[in-house]
Every structure is written in structure tokens, then in C-alpha cells.
Amino acid sequence: MSSLPSVPAPSPQPPPAAAPRTRRAWAAIVGTYAAFAVLVTLPFRGILGSPDIDVWNHVWGYWWFGHALGAGTLPWHTALLGAPAGGTLYFVDPVGALAALPVTWALGPAAAYTLVLTVRVALAGVFAHALCEELFGEGPHGFVAGAGYAASPFLLCELANGISEVTAVWYVPATLLAVARAFRTRRLRDAALVGLAGGIGTLATFYYGLTSALLVGLYGLWHARTVPLRQFLVGAAVAGGLALVLAAPGLAAMRASVQAPDALIRRSSALNMQFAEHNAVDPRVFVTPGDFASIDLYARYGEPFRHTGYLRLSVLALAILAVWRAPRRLGGVAACGVLAVILGLGPFLWWDGAWVKVGGNVLSLPFQWGQQLVPELAITHPLRLSIGAQAVACALAGGALVGRGRAWVFAAVLFPFAETAFASYATWPIPSAPTAIPALYDAIAADPDPRAVLDLPAEVGTTMATSRYFYFQTRHGHPVPYKPDARSGSTGDPTTFALFPHRLGGPSARAPMTVPPLSEAGAAHLAEVYGWIVVHTDLARRIDATGVFEAALTPLLGPPTVTGDQAMWRLPPASGLSVAPAGP
Numbered sequence: 001m002s003s004l005p006s007v008p009a010p011s012p013q014p015p016p017a018a019a020p021r022t023r024r025a026w027a028a029i030v031g032t033y034a035a036f037a038v039l040v041t042l043p044f045r046g047i048l049g050s051p052d053i054d055v056w057n058h059v060w061g062y063w064w065f066g067h068a069l070g071a072g073t074l075p076w077h078t079a080l081l082g083a084p085a086g087g088t089l090y091f092v093d094p095v096g097a098l099a100a101l102p103v104t105w106a107l108g109p110a111a112a113y114t115l116v117l118t119v120r121v122a123l124a125g126v127f128a129h130a131l132c133e134e135l136f137g138e139g140p141h142g143f144v145a146g147a148g149y150a151a152s153p154f155l156l157c158e159l160a161n162g163i164s165e166v167t168a169v170w171y172v173p174a175t176l177l178a179v180a181r182a183f184r185t186r187r188l189r190d191a192a193l194v195g196l197a198g199g200i201g202t203l204a205t206f207y208y209g210l211t212s213a214l215l216v217g218l219y220g221l222w223h224a225r226t227v228p229l230r231q232f233l234v235g236a237a238v239a240g241g242l243a244l245v246l247a248a249p250g251l252a253a254m255r256a257s258v259q260a261p262d263a264l265i266r267r268s269s270a271l272n273m274q275f276a277e278h279n280a281v282d283p284r285v286f287v288t289p290g291d292f293a294s295i296d297l298y299a300r301y302g303e304p305f306r307h308t309g310y311l312r313l314s315v316l317a318l319a320i321l322a323v324w325r326a327p328r329r330l331g332g333v334a335a336c337g338v339l340a341v342i343l344g345l346g347p348f349l350w351w352d353g354a355w356v357k358v359g360g361n362v363l364s365l366p367f368q369w370g371q372q373l374v375p376e377l378a379i380t381h382p383l384r385l386s387i388g389a390q391a392v393a394c395a396l397a398g399g400a401l402v403g404r405g406r407a408w409v410f411a412a413v414l415f416p417f418a419e420t421a422f423a424s425y426a427t428w429p430i431p432s433a434p435t436a437i438p439a440l441y442d443a444i445a446a447d448p449d450p451r452a453v454l455d456l457p458a459e460v461g462t463t464m465a466t467s468r469y470f471y472f473q474t475r476h477g478h479p480v481p482y483k484p485d486a487r488s489g490s491t492g493d494p495t496t497f498a499l500f501p502h503r504l505g506g507p508s509a510r511a512p513m514t515v516p517p518l519s520e521a522g523a524a525h526l527a528e529v530y531g532w533i534v535v536h537t538d539l540a541r542r543i544d545a546t547g548v549f550e551a552a553l554t555p556l557l558g559p560p561t562v563t564g565d566q567a568m569w570r571l572p573p574a575s576g577l578s579v580a581p582a583g584p
Contacts, residue, residue: 055162082492171201199246344386
């Protein structure tokens with residue numbers, strides 16, 4: 001690979017202290033982080049992530065990619081969701097789903113999903129380790145950075161939440177590693193690696209692409225004086241151009257999917273302020289240990305999501321020590337961490353459960369100024385932009401242990417891990433969702449009837465427990481009325497869900513759920529769209545609806561077939577529907 005002419009100039013990083021490692025040595029490091037990733041993700045029983053949150057949707061997406069590509073079609077339009085019409089869908093984790101394809105086809109989506117997330121934990125460690133050694137030279141101190149980043153409270157929370165694309169945190173240190181190396185070597189190849197990491201990271205999740213671009217820009221401006229202007233501009237053009245070429249198709253597809261007339265997911269800028277409050281970031285979340293969150297989503301909304309940006313006091317102390325020792329050399333890196341924290345605060349300042357106001361107006365932050373320049377920049381989860389601070393803090397923390405013995409390094413690895421597990425908002429061990437699928441879906445899968453499957457209840461409070469219906473679809477393969485968010489109000493069949501109002505009584509005391517008896521017209525509509533109705537009694541029990549759906553359906557459709565926690569009705573075609581007598 002050719003390189004541009006260079007002139008003598010101070011380098012922002014010291015040269016490696018030793019000869020480059022052999023492949024065997026790097027294989028040992030990678031193997032160490034693979035074992036560490038298993039420690040972080042185990043013990044789990046089934047699918048990694050809480051069964052009441054996003055895990056089911058994302059496992060379904062991995063299956064959908066394999067199902068569609070295996071049939072020779074693109075995973076873009078599907079009739080499997082939003083029955084009876086279906087619609088256009090852009091799956092938010094295409095990189096993970098594509099990487100998982102061989103495992104999805106061989107072992108199924110549950111194994112593929114869990115394997116991808118575990119590998120991402122290992123890669124997070126490897127690239128944070130490599131970033132630390134790029135900044136401070138080779139040595140065991142790299143394990144402080146790698147283990148600290150791979151077991152960050154931020155990452156453990158997102159693994160539990162089941163938001164698979166957000167677990168791809170390794171792209172951020174990989175991009176920072178590439179830009180630091182590019183300034184040290186001044187090779188076009190390394191500038192291209194900056195664009196490669198940034199472009200693929202943007203495909204993985206727009207949030208990481210955006211924060212990486214901003215951090216690379218700051219790092220580049222900070223160190224621009226160390227290289228000739230022409231060399232700097234050419235390198236920036238190569239990195240930025242490659243990143244844009246890689247990311248543009250995915251960004252265009254994502255935008256087109258939400259603007260399609262039959263979009264299964266729609267986003268409105270009118271909801272930005274509502275999302276901003278739902279996902280607001282209190283600055284104290286970065287430095288407050290214990291069970292502290294910007295917003296307790298479960299107490300406030302009944303949602304079991306857990307988010308944190310806690311950097312850990314042990315990691316921060318080591319990072320500050322490293323910068324204090326070499327402020328001029330590490331100032332650009334530290335500035336990137338500070339910028340990431342500022343970006344992670346979002347458009348407005350949130351403190352102690354409310355927006356901070358000055359003169360009656362909410363106090364805007366730098367990110368909001370950027371949104372004014374680009375109004376379409378809908379950032380509804382600003383905490384994700386702070387991931388660069390996690391990477392920088394861990395890399396600097398490792399640098400504080402340069403030259404220290406293995407005992408010091410071991411203690412510096414163990415203490416942050418203990419702080420994550422026992423003194424942060426994250427939970428460890430990470431919860432898991434069951435892989436079992438009721439046997440009745442095997443019979444449905446074997447039935448050539450093309451009609452849809454209706455699983456009830458449609459929702460269990462504000463949890464995402466009913467999204468497991470998507471996972472069940474990976475077995476039966478028939479359409480379902482639910483869109484990616486399984487709710488009675490967001491389906492492709494409002495006529496059906498007018499028959500089953502999911503109301504839980506007054507706001508202060510939950511009353512038992514009631515469903516009116518099914519009418520003959522309602523039964524005819526159900527039979528036109530659905531071949532099967534399955535009531536999940538364990539979920540119905542959670543919303544005080546035990547026996548409610550059975551009481552509404554049985555008078556006209558007859559008694560269901562009960563197997564374990566499922567009660568199932570097999571509906572004949574609407575033209576041949578013969579309703580059961582209503583009784584005396």
C-alpha cells in the first residue's frame with residue numbers, strides 16, 4: 001500500500017515499546033477475551049436478555065433475514081407481520097443478522113442471536129485493548145482497558161434489554177484505534193481503515209456512526225498540526241469518503257422504510273419531545289454508583305428497560321491519573337471522552353426528574369444546536385452517543401497501569417468488574433429468555449392453510465412480554481397481525497382488536513379485564529383472516545384476564561384445545577364457518 005510523503009513532526013502517540021506481536025500472541029489475547037465474554041454473558045439459560053423487553057423482536061429479525069435470503073428474496077417487504085396486509089420493514093441490526101446467517105440456518109435464530117451478542121462482547125474487549133496499546137504501547141495494561149470496556153455497565157444493561165444493535169459497541173474503539181494509528185503511521189491504508197470502521201459502524205447503528213464521526217473529527221483537528229495540510233486533507237477525504245460509501249445505502253434504506261406508504265414502523269418528528277423526556281439523561285448518571293438511573297422507567301412507565309452511562313469511579317480515577325501524567329500527549333483523547341459525555345446528555349439538560357429551565361425555557365445543550373442545523377436528525381436515545389466516553393475512559397485507565405506488575409493489573413481488572421456487577425444500575429448475571437416453543441406451533445407449521453395466527457393477549461401492561469409471539473412465528477411461519485411492537489393499538493388488523501379491548505380499569509386500581517362476547521359478525525371476520533387463535537393463559541394471568549378470552553370465544557367457536565398454558569381454537573374458513581350454539 002502506498003503512503004503519502006511525510007515530514008518530521010511530533011507524533012501524538014509514542015511508538016510501540018516492543019516489536020509487533022506475533023499472530024500466535026494475538027490469538028491468545030483474542031482467546032482470553034472470548035473466555036471473558038462467556039464469563040460476562042453466563043450463566044444464562046436460553047436466549048441472552050430479559051423476556052419482558054426487546055429480545056424477541058431482535059431474535060425474530062435474525063430469523064427473518066435467514067428466512068428471506070434463504071428463499072431468494074430481500075428482507076425488505078414482509079407479509080409475516082401486520083397481517084392481513086403486511087408492509088415494508090428495515091431491520092435495525094442488519095450487520096448482526098447477516099453475520100449470523102450460517103448459524104441461523106444451522107442452529108436457529110436463538111443460538112445465532114446469543115452467539116452474535118457474545119462475540120460482540122469479546123470484540124469490545126479486543127478493540128479496547130488494542131486502542132489502549134496504540135496509545136501506551138504493548139503490555140498487560142491493555143487487559144485493564146479491554147476487560148473494563150467489555151464489562152461496562154452500559155453494555156450489560158443493553159445486553160439485558162435485548163437491543164441487539166446497541167450491543168455492537170466494539171465499532172467505537174475500533175474507529176478510535178484506526179484514527180490514532182493513522183496519525184502515527186500516516187499511511188493511506190490506516191486512513192482507509194478509519195472509514196471502514198466508521199462506515200460499518202454506521203450500518204450497525206446510526207448512533208455509533210454519528211458519535212464516531214464526531215470524535216474522529218475532534219481527534220483529527222486536535223492533532224492536525226502534527227501532519228502536513230495536504231496529507232491531512234487527503235487522509236480525511238479517504239476516511240470520510242469510504243465511510244460515506246459504506247453507510248449511505250443503509251441510511252437511505254432506513255429512511256425509505258419509514259417513509260414507505262405501507263411502513264410497519266413510522267416515526268414522527270412530533271414525538272421527538274416525548275421521546276426526549278422518556279430517554280432523558282441526568283449528568284449524574286455518569287458518576288453516581290449504585291442503583292441510580294436518569295429515569296426509573298419501571299416506576300414511571302412500567303417498562304423494565306434499564307439504561308445507564310455509569311463510567312465507574314475506579315475507571316475514572318485511573319483515567320484521570322493517566323491524563324494528569326501526560327496532559328499534552330493525551331489531551332486530544334481526553335477531549336474526545338468529554339465530548340462524548342456532552343453529546344450523551346441529549347438536546348436539553350435533565351436533572352432530578354425534570355428539565356432544567358432558565359427564564360421559563362428549557363436549557364438547551366450543544367446537541368440541540370446541531371439538531372437546529374439538521375432538523376431531520378432525530379436522536380431519541382442520546383445516551384448511546386456517550387459510548388465514546390466509555391471507550392476513552394477504559395483506554396486511559398489501562399494507560400495508568402503501564403509498567404505495573406501483573407498483580408496491579410489483575411486488581412485493576414477485577415475491581416471495575418465488581419463495580420459493574422454489584423455497584424451499578426446494571427444487573428449481573430444477565431437475565432435470559434426461554435427458547436422453548438409450545439408444541440402446538442409444530443402442528444400449525446405443518447398445516448398448508450395460509451391464514452394468520454392470532455395470539456392473545458395482545459399486551460401485558462407496558463412490558464414487551466407478548467413480543468414472544470414473534471419468536472413463536474419462527475416455528476409456525478404463518479402471518480401474525482402484530483407489527484414490530486406487539487400492541488393492540490399497533491397492528492394491521494384494527495377490526496379484530498376492536499373485539500378484544502385491552503383495558504385494565506381505572507388509573508389508581510387495576511380492575512379485572514373484561515371482553516365482550518364474540519358476535520357472529522366478529523367470528524366471521526376472525527375466520528376470514530385467521531386459521532388459529534391461541535390464548536396464552538400465563539400472560540392473561542398477569543393482566544387479571546384469566547378465562548376472559550375463553551369466555552368471549554367459546555360460546556360461538558366452541559371449547560378450545562388446552563395444552564399447558566395455551567388454549568387454541570382451529571377456525572374453519574369463513575365460508576364454512578358453523579358457529580357453536582350459544583347455549584341456554
